[in-house]
Amino acid sequence: xxxxxxxxxxxxxxxxxxxxxxxxxxxxxxxxxxxxxxxxxxxxxxxxxxxxxxxxxxxxxxxxxxxxxxxxxxxxxxxxxxxxxxxxxxxxxxxxxxxxxxxxxxxxxxxxxxxxxxxxxxxxxxxxxxxxxxxxxxxxxxxxxxxxxxxxxxxxxxxxxxxxxxxxxxxxxxxxxxxxxxxxxxxxxxxxxxxxxxxxxxxxxxxxxxxxxxxxxxxxxxxxxxxxxxxxxxxxxxxxxxxxxxxxxxxxxxxxxxxxxxxxx
Numbered sequence: 001x002x003x004x005x006x007x008x009x010x011x012x013x014x015x016x017x018x019x020x021x022x023x024x025x026x027x028x029x030x031x032x033x034x035x036x037x038x039x040x041x042x043x044x045x046x047x048x049x050x051x052x053x054x055x056x057x058x059x060x061x062x063x064x065x066x067x068x069x070x071x072x073x074x075x076x077x078x079x080x081x082x083x084x085x086x087x088x089x090x091x092x093x094x095x096x097x098x099x100x101x102x103x104x105x106x107x108x109x110x111x112x113x114x115x116x117x118x119x120x121x122x123x124x125x126x127x128x129x130x131x132x133x134x135x136x137x138x139x140x141x142x143x144x145x146x147x148x149x150x151x152x153x154x155x156x157x158x159x160x161x162x163x164x165x166x167x168x169x170x171x172x173x174x175x176x177x178x179x180x181x182x183x184x185x186x187x188x189x190x191x192x193x194x195x196x197x198x199x200x201x202x203x204x205x206x207x208x209x210x211x212x213x214x215x216x217x218x219x220x221x222x223x224x225x226x227x228x229x230x231x232x233x234x235x236x237x238x239x240x241x242x243x244x245x246x247x248x249x250x251x252x253x254x255x256x257x258x259x260x261x262x263x264x265x
Contacts, residue, residue: 051217056194056197056198060187061254064178064180066179071174073094077142090169108151110147111148112145113146120139190256206262219259
């Protein structure tokens with residue numbers, strides 16, 4: 001009776017399919033575990049103690065492809081409205097000039113817009129016949145300023161922009177700051193140079209020590225760079241037209257320092 005029940009149970013098609021499925025999953029699991037064991041056969045859970053550490057310093061020289069220029073328009077009037085009106089008029093004139101040089105709207109942005117009161121603290125009384133001096137500040141006017149940053153993609157236009165802005169009564173101009181639109185390109189090139197030098201040092205050191213390099217077990221990096229050149233200037237407010245300056249772009253220097261740790265055997 002029991003044998004007939006077992007034969008009927010295992011003779012069922014659905015039961016056979018289920019058993020085959022379970023066995024297939026189990027086989028795949030065992031295969032994956034076997035592959036993992038083989039791959040990690042030579043990897044110990046204990047940190048490597050027989051190692052050498054080498055360092056590499058790399059750099060990359062790359063010409064800039066953008067320049068950033070910023071300028072500020074600032075005015076003081078008895079009322080906020082008057083100061084804003086004058087500042088807005090001058091700023092709009094400067095922006096119209098910038099756009100006529102082919103600068104896209106996406107490359108022009110406001111860095112700050114400030115309104116602040118201007119105070120007078122009176123004159124201190126230095127003798128007994130004067131009224132007592134309390135030093136109470138009094139608002140005599142308001143300062144309104146707007147700072148704009150312009151990103152220039154055509155570097156040959158930088159000098160013309162600086163000269164033109166100097167004729168538009170802006171209070172100060174800073175820049176140009178030459179850089180890469182994608183600064184990671186400079187750091188990536190510097191890192192590649194640093195790693196190449198570190199690998200060469202590791203190979204030489206292993207040969208001198210009479211050992212063989214194993215796996216790379218640790219990596220660290222510190223990167224830094226500076227932009228060169230950067231020029232700064234002040235806007236002119238006189239009636240004389242500012243001359244167009246010659247602005248050399250030079251190259252940017254990017255640096256990277258890496259440390260590699262190898263197992264040795």
